[in-house]
Amino acid sequence: MDSQGDARRLPFFRSAVVGVLAVAAALAAGHLVASVLNPSASPFFAVGSTAIDLTPTDLKEFAVRQFGTNDKLVLLTGMAVVLLVFAVIAGLLSRRGPRPGMVLAVMLGGLGIAAVLARPDTSFVDILAPGASLVVGAGVFYMLHTRASHKDTVDTPAEGPSRRQFLYTSAGVAVGVGVAGVGGQLIADRVNIEDSRTAVGSLVAAEQAPAIPSDADFAQLGTPRFLTSNRDFYRVDTLLNVPRLRAEDYVLRIHGAVDKELTLRFADIRRMRLVERTITMTCVSNEVGGPYVSTSNFIGVPLRDILDQAGVKPGAEQLFSTSVDGWTAGTPVADVLDRGLLAIGMNGEPLPAEHGFPARMVVPGLYGFVSATKWVVDMEFNKFADKQAYWLKRGWGRTAPIKTQCRIDSPNGFATVRPGKVTVAGVAWAQPRGIAKVEVRADNGPWTPATLATDVNPNTWRMWQAQLDLAPGLHTVECRATDKSGYTQTDQRVAPIPDGATGWHSTTFTSG
Incomplete structure (x- = not known):
């Protein structure tokens, strides 16, 4: 040794x-x-x-x-x-x-x-x-x-x-x-985002969204409330730390296939005619029955109003947007011009830092990875062949329209409920087509039409509830939705990637 x-x-x-x-x-x-x-x-x-x-x-x-x-x-x-x-x-x-x-x-x-x-x-x-x-x-x-x-x-x-x-x-x-x-x-932390948000002041849209009807949800039966609070709004992104970008430092560049390049500061956007839009956003990572869907009253400027100043040239296919952290998304120009919004507020207040303050894109009807760039600082118009966005490089879908889906929120899986009349409740979405019908069935039996809550607009989710008469024992209930185009969602299960999950959601519970 x-x-x-x-x-x-x-x-x-x-x-x-x-x-x-x-x-x-x-x-x-x-x-x-x-x-x-x-x-x-x-x-x-x-x-x-x-x-x-x-x-x-x-x-x-x-x-x-x-x-x-x-x-x-x-x-x-x-x-x-x-x-x-x-x-x-x-x-x-x-x-x-x-x-x-x-x-x-x-x-x-x-x-x-x-x-x-x-x-x-x-x-x-x-x-x-x-x-x-x-x-x-x-x-x-x-x-x-x-x-x-x-x-x-x-x-x-x-x-x-x-x-x-x-x-x-x-x-x-x-x-x-x-x-x-x-x-x-x-x-x-010396860059005080909350002070900057406070300095923005009250956001009052010149065109306000219609008031949400009291019967737009079935929250008392287990569905979410129609509007999601900013605190509870889902967040899925690639960031480990939230960018600390102040409104007074914010600059948005619009260039590429346009007649005139634009550079806008936050004050410029703030002075434009603001509108309020009730919009449901959905993440492509959402599994069948998943939680990554939320609704807010977004306040901002219609992108068409801004882009009319720039003059988008014929032949431009995508709006290639870049976040302050370098993340990129490619959005079809037709969707941007039809219903895109440069949002600066959520539910009556400036955007929270984690949801894109000072400004973000919101384009209803498309999954967020192609339509919802947060902290957006650059917009370039080009063709899809010119540049590939972050997730497109990784094999995800190019245009990513949101698929017709519905979800059961109550009863929860493996719950025990009283036998007899059982209330099943949930939510469905098919932006921008809207939901026309939801059906439920128990134990592979016949489909029963659900009662739909009041329809708010085609770009939002829609709550539903149904009464089922069930004997004591173990039961499995499924749901399916039909959108206003007449399409009924398929039962074929497909994973979320590359362009959204499909399949019927189900829940299993005991009656008795």
Whole structure:
């Protein structure tokens, strides 16, 4: 046994602490520098965002199905765990000397630099943030390893200077990590979006949407309320951190196949004639019976009013829109001109930050990935062959019209209800065609027409309810909708990707 070799090696615990603190210091330094330059350049977020972009579509859909709107939190937590394991391994590989850990620190910094360079919303100067991570990570690793290598001897007992020196240095690094991390977040949050939203003031449309009838939903029977609160409106996007774009800094460029290029600031849009439209939005990731459908009173400017100033040239096929973070969507021009809205408000207030403040696109009748660019800063008119949008590059549909669907909201699956008359209630949608009929059936029996709530407009969902006389026992109830074009939804189950799910929704419950 080589006792001399064992003596030269760091203890397991010290090695692990060296690795963990070095990685933490690297991330904190990068976050602090990014908070000054560009929050998107924070290595942790840049790597996470790049991972989202590179993740196969099937895996993304699995994450949405399993974790819903918590998918980003799961990703960040997973990254934190991976980094923790990486840090411990780096420390343990360096028990005999600091070189392996420093090499891994440089590799981790290089990964951050590559991620920042790959992001569409960062510039070359932003690599200073992951560069700081690289330098600080390697430097802290070397410093801590040197302190930890001062072995205790007979003359230097376990509680003597060497142990204390390492503990004090480690504690100092930990405090520095906390200060840098908190300071970076405070600096990044210096752009006060809520103050900017408040400054926008009250949004009163010159053309207000008709009042929602009191019988437009069956909320007392288990359906959603007709209008979704801003807090509860679904959110599915690729962002790990919400852009902090103030209204006073907002600029929208409209160019491409137009007669006259336009540049609009938020104040320009605010002064235009505002309209209010009641619109149901649907995410293509919605499984049959899924929750990613919501309705709001959006306030904004009809895109046709804006585009009439620019003069869209004949032959333009798509409106290629770009978000401030570089995300892109391609929307058929005909749909944009027919019913597109540049929205600046939801349910009577400025758009919430997570829903696109200061401005976003809303085009009823198309799934959000082609029609609902949030934080939109650029609109280019061209042909579909000229540019491919974010999801089109990944094999998703090109035009993505919303498919006729309905959902059972009550009774819940595996619930127990009283026998006899059972009320089944839910919601159906087929924007922009509208819902003409909903039918339900129990246990493969005959279809029964449901009672429809008052129709608001073809671009919104429609609530329904039906009374079924059921004997005690286990029952399965299905629903299907027919839109105003006469199309009845198919029972064939198709996954959401590439252009929307199909199939009848069902629920199984016990009567008795």
